[in-house]
Amino acid sequence: MTPLDGEAKSFLGSNSSLNCMVWFLKSGDLSVQANSVLVLKHVLSSDQKKMEEFSRIEVSLEALVKVIKEPVSPTTTKASLLIVYYMVSTSSSSRVDEKIITRFIDMGLIERLLEMLVDCDKSICEKALGVLDGLCLTTQGREKAYANALTMPVLVKKILRVSDLATEFSVSIVWKLSKNDKREDGGVIVEALRVGAFQKLLLLLQFGCNEKIKDKATELLKLLNLHREKLECIDSMDFKNLKRP
Known part of the structure; x- marks a missing residue:
């Protein structure tokens, strides 16, 4: 047919x-x-x-x-x-x-998506990030993402490394998680800073991006900057020392 x-x-x-x-x-x-x-x-x-x-x-x-x-x-x-x-x-x-x-x-779809994102091709990466972005619209979805050790390393790693669409979805997810995290210790904002989100977002703004993502990246930089002096920023090149759930 x-x-x-x-x-x-x-x-x-x-x-x-x-x-x-x-x-x-x-x-x-x-x-x-x-x-x-x-x-x-x-x-x-x-x-x-x-x-x-x-x-x-x-x-x-x-x-x-x-x-x-x-x-x-x-x-x-x-x-x-x-x-x-x-x-x-x-x-x-x-x-x-x-x-x-x-x-x-x-x-358990969020956990499965994060595992897939560690090593997948461009097309699967874009679609998996798109699904994850939708799931993180809800409080329950964000709580699952907060609880998973892969979340921030994977998302930050995908920024500027796969495609414009993957970068857009990754920034959107990090923004949703950071904006809604109320933990006093900084929560995912500190996690994102530790795996190099600050440098990635600065590069993104320097290279140029659409206004929608530009606004989210700028807001994220402001949140990250609140904790920047306390932490050493590193590049998120591998996952060797990461504890997986």
Whole structure:
């Protein structure tokens, strides 16, 4: 049926078809899982109504996370991340849909994304950061990120090292975490400073970036500067001495 035209998407996006594809993701062999997630990417990415119908199917979100946690191939991982990204980015505009974000968080998606980001290609990195940015819109998502030792080293490492989009998502996540961290010891702001965030953000402003990220980077520099005299800034080149959870 590929390439998928409007009629094909209509058939494949029917409720019975979506239910079948969820079943294939949970129970099918690797090739069936791969085909199903690729079809879902095409059907759901351009239709918000279908996306909402899919999310209401029992174990649909669990099936997507399964493909991310137990990857069949880089192609299927990218497709799954893209579907999740559309879900969490649209959820940000609706309080009711925050339940979707909560379900993803409860399934350990934040921990899995951070592990993936340590070593992945550009495309997966951008999509994983996009999903993480959406998940950190919620208090629960930020708490999970605060608790993970990989969070700040990974995010700071990706600034200016992968792509403009990866840099934008990384700065956005660091900004969300820093802005909302109320711990008296400085929390993630101190962590970010220790792994070289101050230098990275200075470079970002010198190289130039869009206004949206420029404002966030400037605000972050002000927060970091409050603790800068107390700490030695280092470059975040590796993870050898990092305690992983």
